[in-house]
Amino acid sequence: MPRRTVEPFVWLLFSGGGVAAALVLPVLLVLFGLALPLGWIAAPDHAHLLGVLRNPLTRLGLVVVCALALVHWAHRFRYTLLDGLQLHRYDRLVVAVCYGGALAGSVLAAYLLFVAV
Amino acid sequence: MSSQLSSARLYKPKVPLLWWLSRRSYTMFVLRELSSVFVAWTVVYLLLLIRAVSRGPAEYQRFLHWAASPWLIVLNAVALAFVLLHAITFVNLTPQAMAVRVRGRRVPGRLLAGSLYLTLLLVSAFLAWLVVG
Numbered sequence: 001m002p003r004r005t006v007e008p009f010v011w012l013l014f015s016g017g018g019v020a021a022a023l024v025l026p027v028l029l030v031l032f033g034l035a036l037p038l039g040w041i042a043a044p045d046h047a048h049l050l051g052v053l054r055n056p057l058t059r060l061g062l063v064v065v066c067a068l069a070l071v072h073w074a075h076r077f078r079y080t081l082l083d084g085l086q087l088h089r090y091d092r093l094v095v096a097v098c099y100g101g102a103l104a105g106s107v108l109a110a111y112l113l114f115v116a117v
Numbered sequence: 118m119s120s121q122l123s124s125a126r127l128y129k130p131k132v133p134l135l136w137w138l139s140r141r142s143y144t145m146f147v148l149r150e151l152s153s154v155f156v157a158w159t160v161v162y163l164l165l166l167i168r169a170v171s172r173g174p175a176e177y178q179r180f181l182h183w184a185a186s187p188w189l190i191v192l193n194a195v196a197l198a199f200v201l202l203h204a205i206t207f208v209n210l211t212p213q214a215m216a217v218r219v220r221g222r223r224v225p226g227r228l229l230a231g232s233l234y235l236t237l238l239l240v241s242a243f244l245a246w247l248v249v250g
Contacts, residue, residue, distance in 0.1 A: 116172075
């Protein structure tokens with residue numbers, strides 16, 4: 001019997017993160033990375049953004065998107081490092097840094113959205 | 118037999134560090150892989166924005182001022198290019214990775230990709246409306 005691994009589950013999260021990143025991130029980056037700083041559109045006032053962020057659906061949605069997108073990064077970047085830079089020898093370290101980073105980022109996102117805001 | 122197998126597994130041909138520059142398709146592959154770094158950066162950037170908003174109007178203004186730094190504009194423009202590369206290649210790949218069936222018939226790839234682009238458009242419009250108000 002073949003050994004069971006966690007790989008299929010990680011690939012599922014990778015795929016989900018890919019969809020979340022593709023659908024949600026471009027428009028947010030256009031708005032907050034370019035359109036507002038360059039003055040293409042007037043920046044929304046603080047009270048409005050705070051209101052949007054305090055909506056339970058926004059909180060949940062953003063935490064899910066952030067966590068999935070970070071797992072997507074971790075899984076893809078792991079293989080980018082291993083194959084692209086020929087770092088197969090350091091697989092364990094790469095795995096720890098990538099998935100550990102994604103986990104830390106997800107916890108931070110949950111804290112920011114459910115405690116700080 | 119087992120020693121033969123393990124020695125076969127240990128055979129590792131040497132691959133040059135910049136193997137992916139030798140062909141256009143390889144380079145595109147690595148660029149697509151690198152897009153994940155900019156996906157992660159976008160998440161970090163959004164978390165910084167959320168933190169600033171949570172700390173009050175003054176901190177939000179400081180974030181907006183910081184976001185207008187030329188190096189950050191350049192970084193975000195590059196990040197946008199990679200995030201779009203990710204979005205486009207992900208949508209275009211979906212019909213090959215997933216066979217969606219409706220009433221026993223496979224949905225044509227173009228229709229599937231097209232509906233994903235439509236979803237992208239609708240989600241973007243909704244989020245823009247939510248942010249700008």
